[in-house]
Amino acid sequence: MTEAALRNDIARLCKSLFDRGFSVGSAGNVSVRLDDGYLITPTNSCLGFLDPARISRLDRKGHHVGGDKPSKEVFLHRAFYDTRAEARAVVHLHSTYATALSCLADTDPDDCIPPLTPYVVMRVGQVPLVPYFRPGDARGGELIRALGGRHAAVLLANHGPVVSGRDLTSTVYAAEELEETAKLLVTLRGQSLRMLDVAQVAELKATFG
Template identity: 55%
Template sequence: MRLREDMCRAAASLFTRGLTGGASGNISVRLPDGGLLVTPTGQSLGALDPGRLSRLDATGRLVEGDPPTKEMPLHEAFYETRSRTAAVVHLHSTHSVALSMLPGVNADNLLPPLTPYAVMRLGKVSLLPVYLPGDPAMGEAVRGLAGRRSAVVLANHGPVVAGASLEAAVYAIEELEETAKLALLTRGLSPRLLSPDHVAEIVARYGVEWE
């Protein structure tokens, strides 16, 4: 029950701070038996009932609770390609979405190296194409990255982050949104970026994936 409460508490925090609105956004956590605990489809992250969270078995079959988010292909792709993934968070956060729609961004590394924590928590963030919500092709796009990215942004849609724990995934997606906000605030102003040497030092010191 504690995991269910932790998920609902994290979801409410993200919602209350305006990081996703309406019935958007979803969270999943891997269970010890290989199954998943998932936020249900069509429900606000600000008003989840711990007892109604979707529980899926290791084959992806719903065994308890309401039907899961329609974005399951995204979640499943991260669990399949990144063995260390224990949680996945997907939001429709404003600044990340705005950055994804601008011309001239780097699809292989959407976020400029503005802060050490963005590099530490996220590594490179890939920008994926536009897909309709729930399209299985989103999962195939994540699989196409072959586990090289813990975070992506779906163009015109929102960020998705995989973490080694629920807490880690939440912290990382918050960092992604804040860095996207900084990127927008400083766009066209020639901000001072972290130097390649600084990035290399962070990557080496903290074991960041940076391919």
């Protein structure tokens, strides 16, 4: 896709996320990897009202070279790109239920989103919890890099989800799937849950990757 088409896609999909409540106010940021750099939503911008021409452009080293000032959390995105060669897009939201899970003291830090449905296994995979850091603190990127690229998504403690993927559309879908599964988990808290077993998860991974 051309850069212009990617800019339009970012604005269109971000508006969809905003309109359906996956992002509120100026929360959240979305990026796409280019052959010679990155596009990322600007700092303090609302995902529902993006101007494609003003989306920030960074070079390969992360230097701001065009558009409005980039999100202060660009380090989260670059950490995924630097550790996952297949990543072409990153979506960071403050979606309600995933953020709620990130605030619960008994959320499993090694597996925040257990295999409740097949689609969370297929589209998201295992999601570790990244320890809390102040928004805008570059230490967050270091914590994600320390995972060695083993996970496509993480939950930031007391903050929200960050999801990477092979293209923007599938990454948005994965972020939505993570949020909907988190909603199920929060809604069903205290109930006796039937998770997918090890063999069922293995079959999904073997079939869908």
